[in-house]
Every structure is written in structure tokens, then in C-alpha cells.
Amino acid sequence: MTRAWMLPAAAAAAAAGVALFASSYGVTLASFVLLYATVALGLTLMTGFAGLISFGQAAFVGIGAYAAGYLAVAHGVPGWLTLPASVALATLAAAGIGALTLSMGGHYLSLATLAWGVVVYYGLGIVAPLGGFNGLSGIPALTLFGVDFASGRSMFCLIAGGFALAFWLVRNLLDSRVGRAVRALRAGADLPEAFGAHAFRLKVAVFCTAAGLAGMAGWLYASMQRFLNPTPFGLQMSIEYLFMAVMGGVGALWGALAGAGLVVVLKQVLQDVLPALLGRSGNFEMAVFGVLMLVILARANAGLWPLLTRFARGRRLGTGAAAKAAGRPSDAIPWLAPRPRVRDVAGEVLLRVDDVEKRFGGLVAVNRVSFEVRAGEITALLGPNGAGKSTMFNLITGLLGASHGAILLRGQRIDALGARRVAARGVARTFQHVRLVADMSVLDNAALGCHLLGRNGWVRAMLRLDRREEAAIEAMALAELRRCGLDDLAQASAASLPLGKQRILEIARALCARPQLLLLDEPAAGLRHQEKQTLAALLKQLRGEGVTVLIVDHDMEFIMDIADRLVVMQFGQKIAEGEAQAVRDDPRVQQAYLGGAA
Amino acid sequence: MDMQIFGLLVQDGLASGAVYVLLALALVMVFTVTRIVFVPQGEFVTCSVLTIAAFQQGHAPGLAAPVAAAALLACGMEAAERVRQRNLAGLGARLLLLGAWPLAACAFAWFGVGAGSPAWMQTAAAVALVTAMGPLIYRTVFRPMGHASPLVLLVAAIALHFVLVALGLYVFGPEGSRLPGFELPADLLAGLPVAPQTAAVVAASAALVCVFFAFFGHTLSGKALRATAVCRDGARLVGISPDQSGELALTIAAFIGAVSGVLIGPFTTIYYDSGFLLALKGFVGAIVGGLSGYVLAAAGSLVVGLLEAFSSYGASAAKEIIVFALIVPLLLWRSLADPHSQEAQ
Numbered sequence: 001m002t003r004a005w006m007l008p009a010a011a012a013a014a015a016a017g018v019a020l021f022a023s024s025y026g027v028t029l030a031s032f033v034l035l036y037a038t039v040a041l042g043l044t045l046m047t048g049f050a051g052l053i054s055f056g057q058a059a060f061v062g063i064g065a066y067a068a069g070y071l072a073v074a075h076g077v078p079g080w081l082t083l084p085a086s087v088a089l090a091t092l093a094a095a096g097i098g099a100l101t102l103s104m105g106g107h108y109l110s111l112a113t114l115a116w117g118v119v120v121y122y123g124l125g126i127v128a129p130l131g132g133f134n135g136l137s138g139i140p141a142l143t144l145f146g147v148d149f150a151s152g153r154s155m156f157c158l159i160a161g162g163f164a165l166a167f168w169l170v171r172n173l174l175d176s177r178v179g180r181a182v183r184a185l186r187a188g189a190d191l192p193e194a195f196g197a198h199a200f201r202l203k204v205a206v207f208c209t210a211a212g213l214a215g216m217a218g219w220l221y222a223s224m225q226r227f228l229n230p231t232p233f234g235l236q237m238s239i240e241y242l243f244m245a246v247m248g249g250v251g252a253l254w255g256a257l258a259g260a261g262l263v264v265v266l267k268q269v270l271q272d273v274l275p276a277l278l279g280r281s282g283n284f285e286m287a288v289f290g291v292l293m294l295v296i297l298a299r300a301n302a303g304l305w306p307l308l309t310r311f312a313r314g315r316r317l318g319t320g321a322a323a324k325a326a327g328r329p330s331d332a333i334p335w336l337a338p339r340p341r342v343r344d345v346a347g348e349v350l351l352r353v354d355d356v357e358k359r360f361g362g363l364v365a366v367n368r369v370s371f372e373v374r375a376g377e378i379t380a381l382l383g384p385n386g387a388g389k390s391t392m393f394n395l396i397t398g399l400l401g402a403s404h405g406a407i408l409l410r411g412q413r414i415d416a417l418g419a420r421r422v423a424a425r426g427v428a429r430t431f432q433h434v435r436l437v438a439d440m441s442v443l444d445n446a447a448l449g450c451h452l453l454g455r456n457g458w459v460r461a462m463l464r465l466d467r468r469e470e471a472a473i474e475a476m477a478l479a480e481l482r483r484c485g486l487d488d489l490a491q492a493s494a495a496s497l498p499l500g501k502q503r504i505l506e507i508a509r510a511l512c513a514r515p516q517l518l519l520l521d522e523p524a525a526g527l528r529h530q531e532k533q534t535l536a537a538l539l540k541q542l543r544g545e546g547v548t549v550l551i552v553d554h555d556m557e558f559i560m561d562i563a564d565r566l567v568v569m570q571f572g573q574k575i576a577e578g579e580a581q582a583v584r585d586d587p588r589v590q591q592a593y594l595g596g597a598a
Numbered sequence: 599m600d601m602q603i604f605g606l607l608v609q610d611g612l613a614s615g616a617v618y619v620l621l622a623l624a625l626v627m628v629f630t631v632t633r634i635v636f637v638p639q640g641e642f643v644t645c646s647v648l649t650i651a652a653f654q655q656g657h658a659p660g661l662a663a664p665v666a667a668a669a670l671l672a673c674g675m676e677a678a679e680r681v682r683q684r685n686l687a688g689l690g691a692r693l694l695l696l697g698a699w700p701l702a703a704c705a706f707a708w709f710g711v712g713a714g715s716p717a718w719m720q721t722a723a724a725v726a727l728v729t730a731m732g733p734l735i736y737r738t739v740f741r742p743m744g745h746a747s748p749l750v751l752l753v754a755a756i757a758l759h760f761v762l763v764a765l766g767l768y769v770f771g772p773e774g775s776r777l778p779g780f781e782l783p784a785d786l787l788a789g790l791p792v793a794p795q796t797a798a799v800v801a802a803s804a805a806l807v808c809v810f811f812a813f814f815g816h817t818l819s820g821k822a823l824r825a826t827a828v829c830r831d832g833a834r835l836v837g838i839s840p841d842q843s844g845e846l847a848l849t850i851a852a853f854i855g856a857v858s859g860v861l862i863g864p865f866t867t868i869y870y871d872s873g874f875l876l877a878l879k880g881f882v883g884a885i886v887g888g889l890s891g892y893v894l895a896a897a898g899s900l901v902v903g904l905l906e907a908f909s910s911y912g913a914s915a916a917k918e919i920i921v922f923a924l925i926v927p928l929l930l931w932r933s934l935a936d937p938h939s940q941e942a943q
Contacts, residue, residue: 053749055756100930108929110752111635111881115925118878118918126915235874239756246753280768287764293757297750298742 015160034163037260038217040244042210048250050206051186056113059120060090060211062233064218079142090215098207124230135229155224169462176461177454196423196452350375356405365391367572378549380559383569398422428515430506438495447477449512484508500531520551524558607907613796615903616803617862621880622899624851630827631847633748637755640873641762642855647868649724651775656713660769662704669700672737700730725856732852733845766870777863
């Protein structure tokens with residue numbers, strides 16, 4: 001048995017122990033822990049991995065619970081058939097809210113979920129067919145093949161199964177092509193976009209998945225309690241779910257379970273102790289949870305789970321398939337086979353920037369600049385600070401639209417396509433300030449670059465039907481790491497690399513996209529001499545292998561060592577273009593760099 | 599609906615709208631200066647109303663004890679931080695600001711005011727006490743979080759909200775209170791179809807809004823806050839401390855919340871947990887301005903007040919639903935009007 005299976009096995013054994021030996025009070029408590037943990041799991045996925053926060057998860061639980069209760073009571077639908085309705089309704093509600101708010105800043109989604117939590121709570125209270133604030137009673141117990149799920153123990157088994165399913169689905173999701181793109185969201189939406197992932201759709205899908213889990217938890221809740229009123233679906237419960245996720249630690253999925261256990265048990269204890277201590281009755285435990293939260297947030301603690309695992313380091317998501325996959329040829333999957341692409345004729349014009357202008361209000365950042373990048377060469381875009389290099393870079397990668405002129409890749413216009421579609425045309429980039437997913441392995445970071453080559457989507461990833469493609473992708477990523485000399489570090493976490501290796505990892509990630517054109521944004525900035533030499537050697541090697549590179553930089557020495565052709569900009573205008581040596585001897589270039597002293 | 603009812607509903611809506619305007623302005627100011635979506639803004643309102651009610655009923659002002667405790671905690675944190683940094687210059691002044699003023703407000707409320715005191719003295723003591731909460735909250739809760747993202751600050755604000763609500767329950771108990779109306783001359787506005795109470799609320803709110811804008815437009819502190827709102831790092835470069843701006847912003851927010859309580863107290867019964875819905879309505883208004891525009895936020899809040907008044911006439915059970923459901927079309931409009939708000943983060 002490998003270590004990866006030890007935790008699930010221990011959890012299953014603990015659940016079996018509870019089901020067989022615990023008192024009925026213990027079984028009820030454990031049922032609530034797992035039910036809440038299912039909801040908190042969705043929040044962990046949102047908060048810890050995609051950087052989104054919802055204050056309305058209890059409302060999605062309520063939607064799921066009431067869908068089940070209403071269909072069963074009013075229309076006599078058998079309990080099992082209401083599960084799809086519960087999940088679908090919660091997911092749809094999330095899709096609607098997400099579509100409206102996720103294109104804006106993170107706190108807009110949060111505020112919308114806050115308000116919608118309140119709306120759903122009051123709504124459930126006034127709709128007569130749902131029983132209003134008096135509640136909806138008489139929900140029949142689930143039965144399946146003659147087995148009656150009326151007892152607490154049988155419901156506990158069902159809830160444990162539900163949590164296990166949810167955990168399996170979310171874990172699979174994070175260890176997949178779309179999962180890597182989701183995790184990249186936390187480094188900013190333009191990271192997944194730069195490799196062709198649709199950041200907005202990813203966010204909506206994450207939000208819908210979390211809501212679907214909450215809907216399933218609601219269905220389980222309705223089946224267990226068989227009575228519903230709006231109270232457990234109000235704002236306070238939403239906040240408790242969030243507390244569970246944060247206290248358990250949003251960096252790991254098991255944190256959801258740890259947090260749910262902590263909150264449920266602590267709440268029981270506090271509800272006994274606090275009123276006696278304070279001499280008043282009321283839910284004072286929320287004050288204790290609130291203070292705990294504030295301490296966790298102020299101390300930047302990662303919650304309970306990392307404390308529990310401090311002695312069990314080394315386990316991580318997404319390492320399994322790689323070792324097995326190493327060496328397997330990627331053309332086992334037809335669409336991963338090397339693209340039948342136009343053969344580059346060395347010296348042919350690959351990228352043409354034609355009379356491009358970019359204005360920001362009255363400021364002309366790029367003023368009618370034209371140049372070419374030829375296949376199989378390293379072209380460098382040089383210039384002092386403020387010359388308009390970064391603007392030019394953003395124009396080529398599609399982050400900005402040009403005010404005038406055209407940018408053509410192999411004769412086809414790529415300006416005004418947007419970053420995602422430019423990436424799909426075969427332009428891969430690195431970032432000036434390194435953008436890696438810190439808690440993912442080097443291999444997974446590189447595999448993010450393969451995003452456009454894969455085809456498996458959200459559902460196939462959750463159901464783990466993507467293993468063949470995943471193995472091929474990991475083999476490809478490993479091959480690119482080997483090409484760049486990082487294969488020894490494939491399993492290390494990206495954050496543990498020194499800056500020089502992080503920049504090389506960014507290049508490996510870009511190469512994973514099999515680009516026609518590789519764009520490097522100040523790759524040598526901040527590197528030590530030795531690291532620069534390693535980088536230069538790598539770039540020369542890539543040129544030897546036929547890769548076309550455009551570098552934006554201002555480090556003359558580094559550039560002169562590697563570039564075939566130079567384009568020099570100053571104050572938004574091109575002042576020179578041509579063979580490296582000839583451009584360096586150009587008096588205007590020397591004046592731009594040395595202030596005319598030379 | 600005849601014209602008389604219409605007129606009454608408009609007045610009702612304007613009165614509550616005028617209070618939401620104040621809350622929305624406070625929320626926008628705190629958000630722009632500190633990036634905190636300050637959910638507990640409504641707790642200032644409830645604390646102020648319930649403290650005045652406690653004076654009137656002859657109870658001791660229970661809020662004084664936790665404020666005094668928070669003042670001591672804030673002083674302790676400040677002193678510990680300065681000792682750790684080996685920077686004791688100006689510590690005395692900071693302790694005076696953080697400790698002496700709140701403690702003086704506590705002492706005034708505890709010893710100086712009682713059931714027999716004039717109404718203005720009770721009001722002044724309550725407002726002073728609640729205003730003192732602002733800087734203490736910033737110093738003890740938000741400043742230790744340093745450069746946390748708006749989302750983390752929002753979670754912290756919500757956690758703080760639950761702490762303050764539980765504190766309110768402990769201090770004030772579960773009973774609600776409604777303040778007696780303002781004492782106004784009987785013949786004020788005689789002959790006009792406007793209730794004097796409503797006119798007083800609208801006038802007071804308008805006056806406070808004017809003071810608010812005068813402060814931001816014409817004082818050095820106000821300009822420092824505006825500078826911090828535009829660019830924290832830039833403000834720091836010219837010598838404005840973001841932390842002191844944060845404290846000042848929360849002080850103003852607490853003061854506005856306390857005054858809002860005085861204004862809304864005679865219109866509705868306030869419970870220890872009423873603050874959340876009040877603040878959320880201020881939010882709906884503030885979101886109209888994208889959490890950054892004062893004028894739009896104020897206009898939005900007036901609309902929220904009117905909408906609430908008319909829906910409580912037409913569909914009183916769905917009153918809260920209508921107001922909060924408004925957020926979705928508003929967000930849709932904001933996302934169309936301001937598609938790049940994400941890049942600004």
C-alpha cells in the first residue's frame with residue numbers, strides 16, 4: 001500500500017468504526033461533520049485553489065434540500081430521483097450568479113453571494129408551497145432495494161459515501177489538465193489565458209462545482225432530517241462553512257474534513273460552556289469562531305490541516321502518473337502527436353509587426369513601429385526603460401489591442417484576437433515577473449503549457465477518464481523539462497527553485513505549448529552571472545533545434561551574446577533594426593544607451 | 599394608491615434612504631482608503647441606538663467595558679510592536695490617541711451620564727463611545743493583517759461582524775429598543791405636508807454629507823485620505839501613513855454610524871443584530887457606485903430607501919428580497935460599465 005492510500009484507508013476505517021460502534025449521538029455528530037465537510041470541500045476548491053470566496057454556500061445547500069423535499073412531499077417523487085434535481089438546481093443558480101459577477105473583481109462575487117444568501121433565506125421563508133418559516137415536514141425516508149435509510153446509522157453510511165464521492169471527484173479534478181488551469185488562476189487570470197485556457201469559464205465551472213457539492217449535501221440533509229426550515233440555510237451557516245474551510249486550511253482538501261470536525265465539536269462544547277460562563281443564553285460561539293478566524297488571518301496561518309501533517313511531509317497531489325508515463329511516446333494519443341505544421345524555412349518571415357501604434361489617452365507608447373521576426377532566429381527587442389518594449393510585448397501577446405496597424409503571424413492577423421486566441425495560434429510567452437503556481441510541482445507547472453494540446457474537459461477529469469491523455473501530457477512535459485535540464489527537479493515544488501531555474505521552468509512551460517514563436521519578457525532580469533550563462537546556452541540550444549525566439553530586454557551584454565537580429569526602440573519609436581553587430585555600431589543606438597558620450 | 603399614500607411612502611423612503619446614504623458613504627470611504635469591505639458598519643448603528651436606550655432606561659452603558667478593554671489591548675499591541683522595532687519615538691502620543699481618548703469616553707459614559715441627563719448629553723456620550731470603537735478596531739484587527747488582499751480583509755470583516763453581534767447580544771440583551779422622537783417645535787413646518795421627524799432626518803443627513811465633503815475637500819487630513827485612496831504607495835512616499843489613514847477612516851465611519859443610529863432610532867426598533875441588514879442596504883447603494891463613487895453611491899442609497907418603502911407597501915413579505923435581489927442587475931450593469939475592474943486589483 002502506497003502512502004497516498006493511507007489517509008483514505010484510515011478515513012474509511014474511522015467511518016466504519018463510527019457506523020458500527022459509536023453511540024447514536026456520536027453517529028449524528030459524525031453525520032453532520034461529513035455533511036458539512038462536503039460543503040466545505042467545495043469552498044476549499046474555490047478558495048484554496050481558484051482564489052474565489054463565496055459567502056452563500058448555505059443557500060445552495062438550501063436549494064438542494066428544498067428541491068428534494070418539495071418534489072418528494074408535493075409530487076411523491078422517489079427520493080433517489082430527486083438527487084439530480086438538487087444538484088442541477090444548485091449548479092444552475094451558481095451558473096447564473098457566476099456569469100454575472102465572475103468577470104469582475106473577486107469581492108464582487110463575494111458580495112453577490114452574500115446578498116443572494118439573504119435572498120434565498122427570506123425567499124424560502126415566504127414561499128407557501130415550501131412551508132414558509134414553519135417548515136416543510138413529512139419528507140419520506142429513502143429506500144433502495146428494500147433497504148430503508150430511516151435510521152441514523154444507515155444515513156451516516158450514505159453521507160460518508162457522499163463525502164467520499166465528493167472528495168474523489170474534486171481530487172481528480174485538481175489532478176488534471178483543467179485542474180492545473182484552475183490552480184493557475186490564483187497567479188492571476190492572464191496566466192491560464194496565456195496558455196489558451198478560458199479563465200472566466202474556469203471560474204464559473206469552479207463555482208458551479210462547489211454549488212453542486214452543496215446541492216448534494218442539501219439532498220443528504222433533507223433525506224437525513226426529513227424536515228426542513230430556512231434557518232440552517234441562512235447567512236450564519238454560510239459563514240460557518242467558510243470558517244470550516246479556512247480553519248481546516250484551504251491549501252489541502254483534507255482541511256475541509258478537519259475544519260468541519262473542529263467546528264462541529266467546538267460548537268457543541270462552546271454551546272454547553274459559554275452560556276453558563278456568561279450567564280446569558282445566545283449563540284456566543286460565533287464570537288469565539290470569529291476571534292479564531294481573525295487570529296488565523298492575522299498570523300497568515302494555513303489552518304489546522306498543515307499542523308496535522310507537519311510530520312507527514314512529501315505527499316502531494318498530481319505525482320502518480322508521471323513516473324509510469326515517463327518514456328511513453330506522446331503520439332499514443334492521436335491529437336497529441338506533433339502538429340503537422342508548415343515547415344519553417346530558415347529566414348522566412350514568421351511575425352510581421354506592421355506600422356503599429358498604441359495610444360493611452362494622449363500618450364503614444366508605441367509610435368508607428370514596424371519590424372520582422374524570422375523563423376529559426378533569435379530576435380531581440382531592445383530599448384531603455386520607457387521605450388515602449390513592454391507595450392509592444394503586450395500588443396503581440398494580445399493583452400492589448402493596437403490603436404493602429406497590424407500584427408501578422410505567418411501572414412494572418414493576430415492583433416485584436418485577445419491573449420487566449422493568440423496563444424492558440426502558436427505564440428507562447430514567459431512573464432517578466434515569474435508567474436508559477438507555487439504549490440504545484442515543477443512537472444505540473446510545465447504541463448500547464450500543454451493545456452491547448454489536451455482535449456479532456458471538466459467532467460472527464462472529475463471521473464478520471466483522462467488518464468491516457470494525462471500520462472501523455474506528463475511525458476511531454478517531462479521531455480521539455482529534460483530539454484531544459486530541469487528533469488531532475490520534476491517533483492520539487494515550483495516555489496523551492498531559485499529564480500534562475502524558475503525562469504527556465506517558464507521557458508519549459510512555454511515550450512510545452514509547441515509554439516511557433518517563443519516570446520520572452522526580460523528573461524535575464526535579476527539573474528546572477530552564472531544563471532545568465534545557463535540561460536544563454538539554453539536559448540542557443542533551442543535556436544539550434546529550430547525554435548524561433550523574440551526576446552524583450554534591455555541587458556545589452558546578454559542580448560549581444562545570443563541575438564541574431566536586433567530591433568531597438570526609444571521613446572516609442574524604432575530607431576534601428578538589423579544584424580546584431582551592425583545595430584550595435586549604430587550611433588543613434590549608442591546615444592540612446594550611453595547618452596551620447598560614446 | 600392615492601397621492602396621500604404615495605406622499606407618505608416617498609417621505610418614508612427618503613428618511614430611511616437618507617440614513618442609507620450615510621452608511622454607503624462610510625462604506626465607500628473605508629473601502630477606497632483601506633480596501634476593507636466593512637461589513638460591521640451596521641454594528642456602529644445598533645451600538646449607538648442601544649447605548650442611548652440603555653441611558654434612558656437607567657442601565658449602565660455596558661458598551662463601556664469592552665471599549666475600555668479594546669483600548670487597553672490596542673495600547674498593549676502598539677507598545678509591544680514599538681518595543682520590538684526599538685522605535686519608541688512618539689509612542690506616548692500614540693498611546694494617548696489610542697488609549698486616553700476611548701477611556702475618557704468610557705468614563706464619561708459610565709460616570710457622567712444617567713437616566714436623568716438631558717437627551718443631548720446621552721446622545722453625545724453614546725456617539726463618543728461608538729466613535730472610539732473605530733480606531734480601536736483598526737488597530738487591533740486590521741492593522742496586523744498588513745497587506746492582505748481585499749478578499750482576506752472581507753473575510754476578516756465578516757468574522758469581526760459576528761464577534762460584534764455576539765458582543766451586542768451579551769451587552770444589550772435580546773430585547774429591541776426604539777428611541778423617542780426628536781424634540782422639535784410643534785409648529786415647525788406647520789401647513790406643509792411633510793412630517794417634521796422626516797424633515798429632521800433628511801436635513802441632518804444632508805448636513806453631515808456636506809461636512810463629509812468639506813472635510814475631504816478642504817482639510818489636510820481629508821486630502822491625505824483621498825491620496826491614500828488613489829494610491830497607497832504614492833501616499834506613503836509623500837509621508838502619509840496608510841495605517842494612520844486607516845485609523846482615521848474607521849474613526850469617521852464609526853462616527854457616521856453612530857449618528858446614523860441617532861437618526862434612524864426613532865423610526866424603527868433596533869435589536870442587537872439589526873445592523874447587518876442596515877449595512878447591507880448601504881452596500882446595495884455603494885455598489886451602484888462600484889464601491890468607489892460617492893455621488894452614485896448616495897443616489898443608489900436613496901433609490902434603495904424608496905424601493906424599500908414602496909415594496910413594504912406593495913409586498914411587505916418580500917421587502918428584503920426585492921432590495922437584495924437588486925444586487926444582481928446592479929452587478930450586471932457594473933460589469934458592463936466597468937469591464938476592467940479586475941485589472942485594477
